[in-house]
Amino acid sequence: MEGWQKVILTGSGYETFRTGPHGLECRICHGGGIGELTKDEAHQGLVPDPSEISVNQCAMCHAEIATKVEHSLHTTMKGYHTLFEARTGQTINSDPHAREKFDAECNKCHASCGSCHISRPKSVGGGFIQGHNVRRVPDMTNQCMACHGSRVGAEYTGANAGYRPDVHYVPRAMHCKACHTGTRLHGDGNEYDHRYEVDNQVSCEECHHPLSANVYHNTHGEDFQCQVCHSQAYKNCADCHAGSGIQQPSWIGFKIGRNPIADQRPAEYVVLRHIPVSENTFTPWGVSSPDYASVPTFKYTTPHNIVRRTAQTDTSGGRSCNAACHLTPATAQGFFLRQVDLDQLSSAAERQANTHLIVPDGPPPW
Numbered sequence: 001m002e003g004w005q006k007v008i009l010t011g012s013g014y015e016t017f018r019t020g021p022h023g024l025e026c027r028i029c030h031g032g033g034i035g036e037l038t039k040d041e042a043h044q045g046l047v048p049d050p051s052e053i054s055v056n057q058c059a060m061c062h063a064e065i066a067t068k069v070e071h072s073l074h075t076t077m078k079g080y081h082t083l084f085e086a087r088t089g090q091t092i093n094s095d096p097h098a099r100e101k102f103d104a105e106c107n108k109c110h111a112s113c114g115s116c117h118i119s120r121p122k123s124v125g126g127g128f129i130q131g132h133n134v135r136r137v138p139d140m141t142n143q144c145m146a147c148h149g150s151r152v153g154a155e156y157t158g159a160n161a162g163y164r165p166d167v168h169y170v171p172r173a174m175h176c177k178a179c180h181t182g183t184r185l186h187g188d189g190n191e192y193d194h195r196y197e198v199d200n201q202v203s204c205e206e207c208h209h210p211l212s213a214n215v216y217h218n219t220h221g222e223d224f225q226c227q228v229c230h231s232q233a234y235k236n237c238a239d240c241h242a243g244s245g246i247q248q249p250s251w252i253g254f255k256i257g258r259n260p261i262a263d264q265r266p267a268e269y270v271v272l273r274h275i276p277v278s279e280n281t282f283t284p285w286g287v288s289s290p291d292y293a294s295v296p297t298f299k300y301t302t303p304h305n306i307v308r309r310t311a312q313t314d315t316s317g318g319r320s321c322n323a324a325c326h327l328t329p330a331t332a333q334g335f336f337l338r339q340v341d342l343d344q345l346s347s348a349a350e351r352q353a354n355t356h357l358i359v360p361d362g363p364p365p366w
Contacts, residue, residue, distance in 0.1 A: 002039070013131035022134045029057045051114035058113045065186050066113070072187030074111040079194040087289040088282060101285045105242060109147060116185070121146050137177055144176045151235045151273075155305035160252055163232045166306050179206075196264055196300060216313060220366070225270040227303055228256055229313050234271075234303040239278035242285050246276070254312075257337035257357040261300050272337055272357060273301035279349055293349040298337060298357055322363075330361045 017023055027034065029050040036042040050057035053075050059066035069075055080102075085091050092102050108123050115121040116138040119128050124146045129139050138144055145153035158165030168174040179202045192198045204226045211217045216229060231254070238248030259270045279292045312325040312335055328334040332341055336359040342351045 013133070017132050020133065028060075049112060049114055051112040051118070053112060056113065062113075068187045068189045069113065071189055071191045072185070073192060073195055073198070074185065074187075076191060077107055077110050078191060080106055082193040083277070083295060084282070086295045087277070087292050088287050089291050090287070095285075095287065098282070098285050098287050101242060111147070115147075116143050123147060137175070140176050152304045155232075155234055155303050158305075160233075160235065160305075163252075163305060164307055166304050167308060168306060196261055223268040223366070225259070225265070225267040227271045227301075227306070228269055230306045230308065230310060231271055231303040232305045232307060232310055234273060234301070234305060236274040237276035238274075240276040240281060241278070242282050244284065247278075254335060255298065255337040255341065256335055257298060257359060259300060260296050260298075260357060265300060269359075270300050271303065272298035273303070275299050279347055292347075293352040296354045296357055297350055298354050326364055326366075336364065 026032070030047050031050075032046045033042045033044045036044075047055055047057065049055075053070055056066050056070075073079055081092055084102075090098075092099050109121070111121065117134050117136070118132070119126050120142050129135060129142050145157075154160050155163075156166045156169050158170065164170075168178070184198075184200065184202070188199060190199070195201070205211075208226075211221055220229065233252045233254040235250050236253050237250045238246070240246055253274075255272045255274075256269055257272045259265065259267050260272075262268070275297055277297060279289050282289060312328075314324050315321060325335055328336065330336070330338045330340055332344060337354075338358055338361055342354055342358060345351050345354075
């Protein structure tokens with residue numbers, strides 16, 4: 001007997017699905033032929049993923065959410081577009097070849113409704129999480145971290161060797177949704193250029209307000225991003241090339257520098273993560289980057305490895321703040337982004353792109 005001749009949806013999983021709010025006829029979401037008795041006939045007009053934004057069948061019942069999701073960063077991938085345009089001086093849509101390559105290589109990471117509520121994302125091979133059941137809350141491991149695992153997931157769970165898990169994970173056992181709520185992820189219907197531009201984004205102060213009065217907060221609370229004192233070292237990446245992927249290994253590091261997006265995230269000093277884009281990243285697409293130096297490669301970041309006391313705040317055993325942080329050496333191993341860090345970059349254009357972020361050699365200006 002052919003597989004299509006068998007009753008595929010059986011067992012307890014089917015009963016749960018059938019009696020749940022999404023227990024509709026298959027064709028309501030997936031289309032296909034009506035009343036046909038062979039696979040080929042029944043599959044005429046079949047929609048394999050009815051949650052893809054281009055056909056979004058979810059909108060039949062969830063119209064308001066679906067309309068907003070269509071403009072969210074998870075759908076539009078606008079953050080990638082923004083930086084591509086800044087460095088290359090052209091839009092992705094102005095070059096059909098670049099658009100085709102972007103869709104094939106980068107856009108495969110975009111999320112449909114099903115990527116968060118039914119199956120693992122396509123970028124990691126897909127596959128149902130719990131049969132055909134539609135889950136209100138995404139699975140943190142198989143869905144959130146399937147896409148955000150190499151940096152955020154590893155930091156949050158303590159998978160980076162030698163570093164502790166985020167205090168919100170151990171011992172607090174907080175799910176991603178505790179901060180990244182459905183309302184935030186679905187968006188507000190507006191399109192944003194990148195994630196730190198989004199209104200009503202997550203902030204530490206939502207839970208930690210007012211800040212406790214101590215010497216650290218009293219001295220640095222106005223000028224420092226919270227992560228400057230409360231993040232551990234995090235993953236940084238070297239350059240990638242379109243089509244061929246990673247060219248150099250990543251590394252664990254920690255750098256404090258001047259804020260490249262102070263107009264959107266007020267703080268004078270923040271932690272910076274090196275991102276994997278080089279002058280030649282888009283060369284395989286036939287696209288050059290004449291404006292490469294206009295955007296830094298040390299980016300404002302929000303590591304998910306928060307602990308109360310870190311190496312840079314450790315004054316145990318009589319250590320001073322100078323010894324713990326302020327006077328760490330002006331070397332690649334020091335806590336501050338210095339000229340020596342830029343000198344190690346292979347490209348003059350990349351050094352130029354990051355010059356305005358460095359902390360001058362010598363004691364920091366506080």
